[in-house]
Amino acid sequence: MLSGKNVLLGITGGIAAYKTTFLVRLLIKAGAEVKVILTQSASSFVSPLTLSTLSKNPVLMDFVKEEDGSLSWNNHVDLGLWADIFLIAPATANTLSKMATGNCDNLLMATYLSAKCPVFFAPAMDLDMYKHPSTKQSFRQLLSFGNTMIPAETGELASGLSGEGRMAEPENILLFLKRSLAAGLPLNGKKVLITAGPTHEAIDPVRYLGNKSTGTMGFELAKKAADLGAQVFLIAGPTALTVAHHSISLIRVTSAEEMYQAVHQRFATVNIAIGAAAVADYRPKEIAVQKIKKKSDAPLTLALERTKDILADMGKQKVHQYVVGFALESQDGLKNAKIKLQKKNLDAIVLNSLEDSGAGFGSNTNKVTFIDKNLVVKAFNLKAKSEVASDIWAEIIQRIDA
Structure with a gap:
């Protein structure tokens, strides 16, 4: 399902960001082309160099980039058009709120607001944050926009609590994407x-x-x-x-x-x-047990x-x-x-x-x-x-x- 697809992965600042190294590897193994947008806070949890090495593409963090003393910019419109799938994982409560309200204060948000492709988000936060009414409101708003939520899983959280709010495991995110893509295909289920x-x-x-x-x-x-x-x-x-x-x-x-x-x-x-x-x-009606030998110039007849x-x-x-x-x-x-x-x-x-x-x-x-x-x-x-x-x-x- 993902072979040949352009996947734009947005990583935000939560401890679950460390799992994205495994997620990138799985996406690449599935045949996808992967580009990563990293928020500034996310870079405290996962190395841009690691993600760049795994994705085989430069990791994007800022609107403006400096290379060899010259300035250029990361075109959020082009990124949004390039992507076949925009996956935001982990999606923190802060980023979800920005997505729901259109608060555009970084490259990831600007690209999100420009994207023409299906958008998937995988929430990751502590138990009480996940259940907070403002977070639930963000979920409802994003779903009304046509975005697709990859539900959080239940398990041990960074706070030490155990419950709902844990980002879906990379393998489950990949499976969710494949099933979602297959659902719209004409031979799905056949x-x-x-x-x-x-x-x-x-x-x-x-x-x-x-x-x-x-x-x-x-x-x-x-x-x-x-x-x-x-x-x-x-x-x-x-x-x-x-x-x-x-x-x-x-x-x-x-x-x-x-x-x-x-x-x-x-x-x-x-x-x-x-x-x-x-x-x-x-x-042949009969299969010879041994190799058939040539007999002078006599013809061979097969029944x-x-x-x-x-x-x-x-x-x-x-x-x-x-x-x-x-x-x-x-x-x-x-x-x-x-x-x-x-x-x-x-x-x-x-x-x-x-x-x-x-x-x-x-x-x-x-x-x-x-x-x-x-x-x-x-x-x-x-x-x-x-x-x-x-x-x-x-x-x-x-x-x-x-």
């Missing part, structure tokens, strides 16, 4: 199954029947689904590709039978299934049998699932794709044709046509496969939300 790549059907211990699929299209579809808020099962045949995303479970298989079993185990639990894998239609049709099986079993197939055709593409769509009881099919330059296997681009069960056809231009994935998901989301 489970998605995607097959990708080729399958390898063994002939003997060293040889197999396979195809030229790299799995790129399926992996891009999985990454886009995760970015849209889905929990993804990515079932991939033999491919050099990998993926690191907390919302993607990568299940590696080799043969069509292994892929069938992996799909069968998970299909009933998902909302959307996309069969993007190039699954072998046939496999083949059909593999299980994974896509057709999903089409038969679907109850609530939206099932999408792929059709790679070399001729009569539209006609054959429509036949496959209806024969396998799919909700939609994505056609890509080997007749189109830049489409198909072994390329970072693709040219597809989306066809739904009502035979509504939408053709797209040649694009990078990451953009194609976005187009396909836009078509699916439009139909499942209809």
Whole structure:
């Protein structure tokens, strides 16, 4: 959820400021770009040098900065526009009051009043301060502005008291941000199954029947689904590709039978299934135990049998699932794709044709046509496969939300 996001972290003068070193590390690890605004009082609790080192950006404290004898200023308007998320943690009672009343007496407050992005604040103060009517009024006022409060936790406080007012732990702040961002995504709460790549059907211990699929299209579809808020099962045949995303479970298989079993185990639990894998239609009827030796110039004959049709099986079993197939055709593409769509009881099919330059296997681009069960056809231009994935998901989301 936070990968590629610009997070502006405002740190105010409370003892909980020491936790922000851990918070910055977690944000960076989650893939965010982090800039820090520190109030003067906060610098007594946490070192600007430490935060600068961890965030890999200069820590901002004043409107005016002096570098090599020259004066310049920290543009609060630019900072507010830069941020995708403005997080104020810890947010002291003093700062909360300023935010609620618009008291602009430092760089953090000026940036807050200029921010166009979602603002989150994590209160931190002693028990009696947290319960004071003026603090409660600040909370109500800030929530009415559309700001989001990360509730304080209960525990031991700096005063020695124990109760509510302790700043949420960095791990919980990160989780709160991720859940808040996911809540507005179109696939939030959805489970998605995607097959990708080729399958390898063994002939003997060293040889197999396979195809030229790299799995790129399926992996891009999985990454886009995760970015849209889905929990993804990515079932991939033999491919050099990998993926690191907390919302993607990568299940590696080799043969069509292994892929069938992996799909069968998970299909009933998902909302959307996309069969993007190039699954072998046939496999050797017998697999040689030892490597097959070449016998002079005599031809080798392999007896083949059909593999299980994974896509057709999903089409038969679907109850609530939206099932999408792929059709790679070399001729009569539209006609054959429509036949496959209806024969396998799919909700939609994505056609890509080997007749189109830049489409198909072994390329970072693709040219597809989306066809739904009502035979509504939408053709797209040649694009990078990451953009194609976005187009396909836009078509699916439009139909499942209809």
